[in-house]
Amino acid sequence: MEMDFSRLFKDAQKHPDAYGLNRRYREFVAFVNGCNSATAGHLLDGFPEHLAERLGSGGNLYWALLVAKLGVSPGEIRRVDDTSGEVEKQIVSCLFAELLKFFESRDSGDVAVN
Numbered sequence: 001m002e003m004d005f006s007r008l009f010k011d012a013q014k015h016p017d018a019y020g021l022n023r024r025y026r027e028f029v030a031f032v033n034g035c036n037s038a039t040a041g042h043l044l045d046g047f048p049e050h051l052a053e054r055l056g057s058g059g060n061l062y063w064a065l066l067v068a069k070l071g072v073s074p075g076e077i078r079r080v081d082d083t084s085g086e087v088e089k090q091i092v093s094c095l096f097a098e099l100l101k102f103f104e105s106r107d108s109g110d111v112a113v114n
Contacts, residue, residue, distance in 0.1 A: 055069055
């Protein structure tokens with residue numbers, strides 16, 4: 001049986017407490033990384049490139065930082081830990097939106113997977 005990660009991530013965003021998440025961006029990143037590990041890295045294969053393309057730069061950066069830069073003005077974020085309050089909520093929303101866009105693109109064949 002294959003896991004529906006789009007559904008899982010939608011549910012985790014809507015009910016983070018049910019997954020032991022404290023609503024902080026770092027926690028969601030760890031959750032997504034755990035899911036990626038469960039798939040031997042295949043879940044996020046191509047995700048950093050997808051984000052860098054959307055941002056227009058950053059192909060050498062960690063995917064979580066790319067999401068943070070997409071979520072707010074890129075100059076505002078230098079580290080994943082530089083988030084709090086409303087900015088952090090905005091970045092968390094961006095994370096899940098970008099994951100869903102990526103999965104849709106990949107499923108339709110629009111994203112090359114390594």
